Amino acid sequence: MKAFGKILGLTLLGLLLIIVALGFALTHFFDPNDYKDEIRKLVRDRAHVELTLNGDIGWSLFPWLGLELHDASVATLSEPSKPFADLQMLGLSVRVLPLLRKEVQMSDVRVEGLNLTLTRDENGHGNWEDIGKVPATAANPAQPPATPDAPANTASAKPDKQWQPLKLDIDSLTVNNARIDFNDIPKARQFTAESIQLSTGPIHNATDIPLKLTAFLSTNQPVVRTKTELTGKLRFDRALKRYQLDDMRFSGEAAGDPLQGKTLTFSAQGQLLADMSANVAEWTNLKLSANQLRALGELHVRDLDKTPQLTGGISIAQLNLRDFLDGVGQPAPPLGDGSLNKLELVTRIAATPTSVSLDDLRVKLDDSTITGHVAVEDFAKQSLRLQLKADAFDADRYRKPEGEQAKSAGAARRAEVQGAEAEAMVASGTSPLPNQPTQGAWSDAKLLPLERLRKLDVDADLSFGKLTLEKLPIQNAALKTSALDGVITVSSLRGDLYNGNFEVKGDLDARPEVPLARVQTRVAKVPVEHFIQSQGTTPPLRGLLNLTSDVTAKGNSEKALVESLNGTASFALNDGVLVNANLEQQLCRGISTLNRKSLSGEPRGKDTPFQQLNGNLVFRNGVASNPDLKVRTPGLTVNGDGDIDLRVMGMNYRVGVIIEGDKSDMPDPACEVNPRFVGIEWPVLCRGPLEMGAKACRLDNDGLGKVAAKLAGDRIGDKIDEKLGDKVSPELKDAIKGLFKR
Structure with a gap:
């Protein structure tokens, strides 16, 4: 037995030596x-x-x-x-x-x-x-085609063994x-x-x-160069078709034309999994960074064999968005001070190859907190859906600064108004009427990106606890708007403003080369001085405004829209005050002239209160005609008829003031109203820049002469009645009076 084992060992050794030798x-x-x-x-x-x-x-x-x-x-x-x-x-x-x-x-x-x-x-x-692949020219044309009746290969007929x-x-x-x-x-x-x-x-x-x-x-x-590094632990199971990359870290630096000479330092970390048997993939413990930006989250994908469906969540830590954009060579647009300084975001994500949705969205932008839902339903159609709610939002902060052209037009306009005011000696009321303004009040810079508007597919529902727009603090603001095929519709823009409220509806047709807009407005009990003050102009009057309007305009600049403004409006201003214009004192000056007396004191006030101001406007190509202005003040009624030229923000009014009697406790003796003056319409002309308000108004001397002639005729008529009494017939007395009224 030992010999056999020895022989076997020598045999194996010999075979091994032979193999090594071979x-x-x-x-x-x-x-x-x-x-x-x-x-x-x-x-x-x-x-x-x-x-x-x-x-x-x-x-x-x-x-x-x-x-x-x-x-x-x-x-x-x-x-x-x-x-x-x-x-x-x-x-x-x-x-x-x-x-x-x-x-x-x-x-x-x-x-x-x-x-x-x-x-x-x-x-x-x-x-x-x-x-x-074998090129077609390399195929052997002489090779005979396969014979249909040839017996099948017995080897191929055997079932294949299961591949391992x-x-x-x-x-x-x-x-x-x-x-x-x-x-x-x-x-x-x-x-x-x-x-x-x-x-x-x-x-x-x-x-x-x-x-x-x-x-x-x-x-x-674009021209971009990136240095990258990927590290991790790869695990795969070929039988289960399962692949993992744990402790993954992908990092690097990028530079190139889009970064405008700046450098982007980035990294992505987490655990990656792809299970091809279950057709799912996921990225957990996701961490992203790009310069100052830091983000956390997780992503899951299912139906890899069909239409992939992505779900997950992501949060972005607070960062200075303006500095971040500047750091990646994409400077923030020229917006107002204090904008884009803080951004923080948390949201859930749902996406397909053709859409994306951000649900339970919470964004902190500067001093605003915005929550809601944002979705792009179709990338190809750019179908945007918004449903957002903000606690407070200052829209003025995110507006572009006024262009140079608008600045120069505004400067020329202000210089013209200041010159007119300097020439107007309001205290004495003896200066000539200011000239009608000629400087345009509006910019002709392009206002709307028409090509972009024509492609919009938007449905938005926005609400704000407080919205600042054109310096107006709007409470409980809400906006519902939609855009499709070049037609933008504002279903409702409403809010509360200074204990009043307003609502605006309208639409914009951006399909033609010259866009057409229509706007319907309703304003109830809103202090009018805040509207005027928000435009950077000192308000010439105060009061609660009620307004309804329906106007149309066309064009793509402020100037074009104002010059094509057409439509109607009606307004009423309650509890109003004409600021820095004592209209009663000017009337008193005129009455004292007729009484041939001098005023004994200085004006008792600098404003003129009125109980109501109302009328209707008809807009024709930027000029608002107001044929029925009605104003009521204590002791006075004012009727107006004139135009407001919105193109240059000028006015040209003929105003009639009817004296109803002096209601003050201690009237000036020089302007004590004679009973015969009651019911007389005193003529006043207003012409000049709209901003001047009553400062641009003067007594109409020509019209005042007619009033004096009428009063003189009435006085003679009274004397005739006194002298003639019942001695002559009424017809003869009227004929005699008529001779003195011509």
């Missing part, structure tokens, strides 16, 4: 470089690619099947002279015996100087699409100095990944594989 002989006396042509032909026939071996082939047989290729390239059979891949060196070795068990056990795999060139030609055909994946066992994978070039000729776009370095730990199925990948990425449209 391996030594094969590796030392068999040179694969002598068979390069056969190798190229074998690759051409089996893999259908053109292999070029310019360098030496090194190899070993046992116990490792080792191979080294130097200076090799691969091309498609359709373009064998244009390699799509080449490398300086590929080195790998495989254990021989495990191959018999369908196990791949490799030592270190090294790839040096790999260059991959991918090109899409003018016809949109990619050179990678021909890999492994090879077991991978690699000590490490190293790729040094690789490069990938992609050139899309029809779009003139290029993408390059260069200086690619990849290193891994041992590669085994269902185990963590440490990896590190670095590369420099660049594109030409």
Whole structure:
């Protein structure tokens, strides 16, 4: 028995020595470089690619099947002279015996100087699409067609054994100095990944594989260059089709034309999972950073085999949005002071390849907190849906500063008004009427981006606890608007303002070259002085405004819209006051002149109160005609008829003041109202800049002469009645009175 064991051992030892000797002989006396042509032909026939071996082939047989290729390239059979891949060196070795068990056990795999060139030609055909394909010209025309009646191959008739994946066992994978070039000729776009370095730990199925990948990425449209690094632990299970990348960190720096000379430092971290059996993927413990921006969240994707559905959530920590935009070469638009200084966001996300929705949205922008829902229902149609609520929002803060053209027009306008006011001696009331203004009050700068408006598909429902607009503090503001196919509709814009309220409705048709707008307005009990003051003008009057209007306009600038303004309006101003204009004193001055007496004191007040002011307006091409102005003040009734030229913000009014009697406790004796003056309409002319209000009003001297003549005629008539009494007939007395009234 011992002898048998000894013989068996010697036999095995002998066989091992023979195998080693054969391996030594094969590796030392068999040179694969002598068979390069056969190798190229074998690759051409089996893999259908053109292999070029310019360098030496090194190899070993046992116990490792080792191979080294130097200076090799691969091309498609359709373009064998244009390699799509080449490398300086590929080195790998495989254990021989495990191959018999369908196990791949490799030592270190090294790839040096790999260059991959991918090109899409003018016809949109990619050179990678021909890999492994046999050109039509290479087919053998002499090959006889298959005989239909030939017996089927018995081997093929046998059922295939269930495929089992090879077991991978690699000590490490190293790729040094690789490069990938992609050139899309029809779009003139290029993408390059260069200086690619990849290193891994041992590669085994269902185990963590440490990896590190670095590369420099660049594109030409736009010109961007990025330095990147990816680290993590890769785990895969080929049987379960499950892939994970734990402790993932992707970081780098980017520079280029979009960044305007600035640098973007970015990183992304988290755990990645793709389960192809369940058709789901996820990114958990998500952390993003880009310069000052910091974000946390998680993302989940399902239905990878159909239409992917993404859900998740994200939060962005507070940052200075203006500084962030400046840091990435995208300066913030020129908005008001204090805008875009603080931004913070939390939201849930739901998305498909064609849509995205932000639900439970909460945004803190500067001093505002905004909550609600934002969605783009169709990326192609840019279908935007908004449902937002803000506690407070200062819209003026986010408006562009006034343009230079508007500034110059405004300066000229203000200079004209100031000059008119300087010439107006309101205290004495003896200066001539100011001239009608001539300077335009509105800018002709482009107001609306028509092309963008024509593409809008918007449905918005916005509400604000407090909205500041044109310096007006609007409480409980709400806006419902929609836009589709170039028609923008404001269903309702309403709010409370200074214990009053308002509502605006309208639409804008942006389809024609000259857009057309229609606006309907309702204002109830809103202090009018705040409207005027918000425009940077000192209010000439105060009171509670009630207004209804229905107007149309066309154009794409303030100037064009005002000059084409047409429509109607009615207004009423209750509890009003004419500021810095004692109209009663001016009337008293006129009465004292008729009484041939001098005023004994200074004016008792600088304002003129009135109980009501109302009328109707008809707009024709920017000029508002007001034929029925009615004003009531204590002891006076005022009737007005005139125009307001909105194009230059000027007025031209003829006003009639009817004296109803002096109601004051201590009237000035010089202007004591004679009973015969009651019911007389005293003429007043108002002309000049609208901002001057009553400062631009003067007694009409010509009209005053007619009043005096009428009063004189009435006085003579009284004398005739006194002298003649009942001595003559009434007809004769009327004829005599008529002689003195001509």
